[in-house]
Amino acid sequence: MLVLINLLVYIKILKYLVGEKTMKKCTKCLLPENYPGIELDEDLICHYCLTHKKAEYKGKDKLEKLFESFRNSDSKYDCIVGISGGRDSAYALYYLVKKCNLRVLAYTADNGFVPEESKINMRKMTDILNVKLIVEKHEFLKKCIRHNVLSWLRRPSPAMIPMICCGCRLGIFRGLLKCAKKKKIPLVISGAGNPIEASRFKKKFFTANPFGRMIFIRKSKIFSFLFGYVYEIIKNPLYFLNPINTIIFLKEYFYCFHSNRIRDLFYPNQRTLRLYRYIEWNEDKILLTIKNELNWKMSKDSTSSWRFDCLISILKNYLLKKSVGFTEKDEILSNMIREKMITKEEALKRIKSENITPWNVLSEVFKDIMG
C-alpha cells in the first residue's frame, strides 16, 4: 500500500514538473526533443529523419534457400518458433506453416504476466494451423520484478523503466533454445525484432548518459550500454543488492547481447533466425491475415494491437509517458512515418489513442507485483 502511495505521489510530482511542458518535436516524425541522443536542426527535423535509410530485408529467396537445408531433418520438426499471442509472432507462425510448408513446433514461455486474451489467441492459432504448442513457465521475471519496482521507486530514472522486466527475455530465449535442443530441432525462429520496431531509445538512455558516452568505449554499442547501465547502478545501488536479481540480469545480458556466443557454446547444433529480417514487416497485411485466417483478437482493454501480450508493458508505458512524455509506441509510429507506412496525421491520432492507460488492468498488475 505504501509503495502504491509512493508511486502515485511520484507520478503526481512528475506531472507537475514535466507533464504540462510543451516539447519541441521533429516536424517529420514527431519524436520529442528529450528523446535520448536526438539532434534537431534549425528546421526542427531530427537526424534520424535526415539520415534515414529504408528498411532492407534479406528476401524470400534467401529464406527459402536456408529452409531447404533444414527440411525433412531427422527430427519430427523442421523448426521451432516462439509465439506470445501477439501479432508479429502469430503471423510468423502462419507464414512458416502456410507459406513455407514447414513442420513447425510452437513454443511459448509464460512469465506469469501473460493476459488471458493472448493465451486464447495462442490456443486458437495452433488449433487452426494444427500445430503442437509447448507451454513452459519461467520464474525469472517474477523473481526480479518486485525488487526492480521498489528500486526504481527509491530513485526513479527513465533509463531503468525498460529494465523493470529483467528476466523475461532470458526466459523466452533460453527456453526456446533448451526446448529445441531437447527435441533435436535444428532451427529456432523468432518473430520478434522487426526493423521497424527498432526500440532504439531503450539502449540510447544508457549510451547517452555520461558513462555510456565515454569516448574510449563509444565504438562498441554493447560496452557503451553496459557502462551506461553501471552509471545507473552507481546512482541507485539498491538494484544490485539482491543477488538473484544480479545473476538474472547478467545472464540476460549475455543471452541478449552475446546471443551467438551463448548459442555456439551451449547449443552448437541449433541455428537461430529472425523471420522479419527476411520478409517485409507490414502492419496492415499482418493484422488482416491473422484476424481473417487465425481468428486473432486484440485485448478488450487495449487500444493498440502491439505489445498487449504482456501486462508489464502497461506499467512500463505508463511510467515512460509520465516520466519522459513518450513511449515505445510513439517510437514505432515515428519509424512507420519514416518508412512512409503512415502519415504524420495518422500517427498523431494513434499516439493519442494507443497510449491510453487501462487503469483497471494497471492497478491489478501493480497489486500482483507487490503481492
Ligand SMILES: [Zn+2]
Ligand atoms: Zn524526425
